[in-house]
Amino acid sequence: MMPDTLWQDLSLVLASRNEIANADVGACIASEPCDVDAAVAKARQLIADATCPAVTGLNHVTVEAQRQAVTLAAAHDARVLPDACETPLDIAQYATLGHVYNCDFIIKPGPGHWAAEHPVACAIAERVLHSMFIGETLDDVLQLRAAVRDRGAAALTDAIPQPVRRIAVVLPPGTDVAIVSQWHKLAADVQHELRLCVMTLPAPDAANARGAIEVVTWRTGFAAPVQFADGDATRCLRGMAGVDLAIEIGASQPTNAPQRIVIADAPDASAAVNFTIPGLAIGLAAHVCRFDGQMLRLCDNLQTAPPDPAVALLQRLAGDA
Amino acid sequence: MTANLIITGAKVYDPAHDIDGDVRDIYIKDGRVVSDKPADARTVNATGCVAMPGGVDIHCHIASTAINRARAILGEEAPTHVHRCLTPSTDNTGKRYAALGYTTAVEAAVAPSAARHTHMQLADTPNLDAGFLLLLANHQCVIDLLSRGDDDAAVSFIAHQLRATGAYGIKVVNPGGVAAWRHDAKQHIIETLDDNIANTAVTPRRILQCIATAAEKLNLPHAPHVHCNRLGLPGNVDTTLATIDAMENRRVHLTHLQFHAYGTSGGGDFTSAATQLIDRINNSPNVTADVGQVVFGDAVTLTADTPLEYTLWQLTGKRYASVEAELETGCGVMPIRYSDKQYLHSLQWSIGLELMLACDDPWRMLLSTDHPNGGSFLSYPAIIAGLMSKTVRDEQMKKANPRAMKHSPLRDLTREMTLGDIAVITRAGPARVLGLEHKGHLGPGADGDVTIYHDLAADPQRMFESPRYVIKAGRVLVDDGDLQDAAPGRRFAAPIEPNEKGAQITHDWLADHGSYHPSQFEITPDP
Numbered sequence: 001m002m003p004d005t006l007w008q009d010l011s012l013v014l015a016s017r018n019e020i021a022n023a024d025v026g027a028c029i030a031s032e033p034c035d036v037d038a039a040v041a042k043a044r045q046l047i048a049d050a051t052c053p054a055v056t057g058l059n060h061v062t063v064e065a066q067r068q069a070v071t072l073a074a075a076h077d078a079r080v081l082p083d084a085c086e087t088p089l090d091i092a093q094y095a096t097l098g099h100v101y102n103c104d105f106i107i108k109p110g111p112g113h114w115a116a117e118h119p120v121a122c123a124i125a126e127r128v129l130h131s132m133f134i135g136e137t138l139d140d141v142l143q144l145r146a147a148v149r150d151r152g153a154a155a156l157t158d159a160i161p162q163p164v165r166r167i168a169v170v171l172p173p174g175t176d177v178a179i180v181s182q183w184h185k186l187a188a189d190v191q192h193e194l195r196l197c198v199m200t201l202p203a204p205d206a207a208n209a210r211g212a213i214e215v216v217t218w219r220t221g222f223a224a225p226v227q228f229a230d231g232d233a234t235r236c237l238r239g240m241a242g243v244d245l246a247i248e249i250g251a252s253q254p255t256n257a258p259q260r261i262v263i264a265d266a267p268d269a270s271a272a273v274n275f276t277i278p279g280l281a282i283g284l285a286a287h288v289c290r291f292d293g294q295m296l297r298l299c300d301n302l303q304t305a306p307p308d309p310a311v312a313l314l315q316r317l318a319g320d321a
Numbered sequence: 322m323t324a325n326l327i328i329t330g331a332k333v334y335d336p337a338h339d340i341d342g343d344v345r346d347i348y349i350k351d352g353r354v355v356s357d358k359p360a361d362a363r364t365v366n367a368t369g370c371v372a373m374p375g376g377v378d379i380h381c382h383i384a385s386t387a388i389n390r391a392r393a394i395l396g397e398e399a400p401t402h403v404h405r406c407l408t409p410s411t412d413n414t415g416k417r418y419a420a421l422g423y424t425t426a427v428e429a430a431v432a433p434s435a436a437r438h439t440h441m442q443l444a445d446t447p448n449l450d451a452g453f454l455l456l457l458a459n460h461q462c463v464i465d466l467l468s469r470g471d472d473d474a475a476v477s478f479i480a481h482q483l484r485a486t487g488a489y490g491i492k493v494v495n496p497g498g499v500a501a502w503r504h505d506a507k508q509h510i511i512e513t514l515d516d517n518i519a520n521t522a523v524t525p526r527r528i529l530q531c532i533a534t535a536a537e538k539l540n541l542p543h544a545p546h547v548h549c550n551r552l553g554l555p556g557n558v559d560t561t562l563a564t565i566d567a568m569e570n571r572r573v574h575l576t577h578l579q580f581h582a583y584g585t586s587g588g589g590d591f592t593s594a595a596t597q598l599i600d601r602i603n604n605s606p607n608v609t610a611d612v613g614q615v616v617f618g619d620a621v622t623l624t625a626d627t628p629l630e631y632t633l634w635q636l637t638g639k640r641y642a643s644v645e646a647e648l649e650t651g652c653g654v655m656p657i658r659y660s661d662k663q664y665l666h667s668l669q670w671s672i673g674l675e676l677m678l679a680c681d682d683p684w685r686m687l688l689s690t691d692h693p694n695g696g697s698f699l700s701y702p703a704i705i706a707g708l709m710s711k712t713v714r715d716e717q718m719k720k721a722n723p724r725a726m727k728h729s730p731l732r733d734l735t736r737e738m739t740l741g742d743i744a745v746i747t748r749a750g751p752a753r754v755l756g757l758e759h760k761g762h763l764g765p766g767a768d769g770d771v772t773i774y775h776d777l778a779a780d781p782q783r784m785f786e787s788p789r790y791v792i793k794a795g796r797v798l799v800d801d802g803d804l805q806d807a808a809p810g811r812r813f814a815a816p817i818e819p820n821e822k823g824a825q826i827t828h829d830w831l832a833d834h835g836s837y838h839p840s841q842f843e844i845t846p847d848p
Contacts, residue, residue, distance in 0.1 A: 003840075067441070067445060074412075088397055091641055092641070092642040094642070094643065094644040095645040096434070096836065097836035098647030098649075098835050098836035099646065099647055101836055102648055102834055165506075190506075195506050197645055214386075214438070217392050218384075218445065219411060221413065222396035223392070223397075224396065232413075233410065290837075293386050293438065294434060294836065295435075295437040295441070296841055
């Protein structure tokens, strides 16, 4: 039985409390159930025959599986086209959740209802009692920046009823990047007067998107789609153009590649080869990455929990096992 | 591949055993150096070559959340070669260090809550044995405990943080300054070591002393690794000297010392205070340092000294990212370019070389670039060339800012380091200062890490850029520039006994202030 404390932490990452029933892998070839060995052999054949394979997805698998997915891509000179990519902001004043929890005040651009429904916003509201909603548009933040340039941090703090030293701006998921960027620049503008950080909350179904970004970045050097050639990664600007085989690993959306190998926690009858895995199951000896970069265990005890079977599967597809 | 090896005919430089160019064989059995020739061993003929222990990088940023952010930034905007040199992927980090003849490195700055991230990155960095240093000098829990006068509790807390995260040592960055910045943007400037932090009785001096006490009580292999207050400010040599005093003759390692070696002219301009600092260090056997050499060209500033990073951004207006990490520390990232046309950059370049050339004891003044802050670790061969040849330095000085060079003590430093000196500052010295008993030497029991160079003493840059062989734990990793093998590196951590008090303090702290349950904090080894 999973401790409640574990779920409390993981509920800020995972949309559902999916506790592992078993750590087995299921397999189908052309929607017909088969044993895993046969499916692996078929998948390896497809990969060997592909001229332009791509590894896609990665949001709904563990950090361990994400790392192995990059190894798979490198082994077969494949592209890595994750669901989650990140274009770094020019100016950024981030904070992790623990810093935000200890702020004096939260500013929440946008109408109020989004915060009442978002688990992370609710968690923040439990810890930081004072907050206010303000305008959410680009014009709103640009006007505020102009006011800050004229009057300094007072342009912000005058509207706040109590003295504050540390403020967090918490933005709803899906906030336009132009607005996000302006908030970060505003934070940098006032940093010498007022500690202000900006946090954009994840989409409720983001799952392990942050993990994908972090892993792809450290394994390839890029927080962006990449392509491998002779084991070395460079940025890939071509997306799915020309891809003849997609290896969809914990993907949020299917691709339209001519051939697909799907590795996911649900069956996909349209895939040439389909493996069902536990995915982000609580109880696996593996990790997920919270949206602010904090790595969290999926289990109570790494020594006794079952390993993520997706890792061994991906090793076999890479030719490592 | 066997881990038994016989290396024949090399000119061996093993300063730890006073071997300075003797031609002798090296025997490795089961990955360790042994006295007797092993059976069933591959033979590497190193006749005409130079052999040294594998390189040890005492301070670099290769496996943290901060360097990962830097990878993302440079991956987007920098030319490919700049990105590859400064912020390589974990895979390429391991390969490039191996190709350079380095087999051990220390990730210099990790926040406790981000330690798991570092472990994973190091696991994906092949060929490099590694440890990391834990950022504790601005942890709010430490500040709170010291504020209550409970220094013992602070030591217990520090002990548990090290043990629970698997860290190797303690990193001190701008002690108290980052906590002050976190508390109040307007009152964070540290003027002296006796400034009060965030309206408490805690001072940078008290933090340093607490950490020195912790290092002693825990018998840590490595001294507190200190990035002094007031980095980069004119006249900051006074703070550096005061930091040495504050340690009261206890062990201290001053890191990237070049950034802390500035005097000031009457007009507030920067001058070199390297001579003053060297005099002090020469007479302070408890003090070791790495220089943080600046290399002209592209670099990335990456530091837990978030107020410093903010100041740099205000001065330069460049691309910039800052992260406040729980209430533990922060990190800032900003690309930078050191220009030989600029007075300050030329001065910085000169100071680093002055420190290495003028220090009496090369065992206590070690080579680093604080990669990627001063430049890439790939620049080490070029730096070595300058250290070994006054002619090379003189040519470099001609290209630097004339005003900076006009009065530079570097002009008059005639010392030319020998291969033995280089072996000290790049492997034997770092290993000894880090307390890594099996690294940095080739005596029996040492790890079988050996770098074999073509004997090109007349062209040391080329010599150190392209080792003939790089051997790790008795296996040939690199053969004439070709990577033959890749193996996961080993992790080293400080041996710390469990302590319930520290565990309880951590538990209570995380329950009150953290963003995850305390049970998530302990890092157990991967199954």
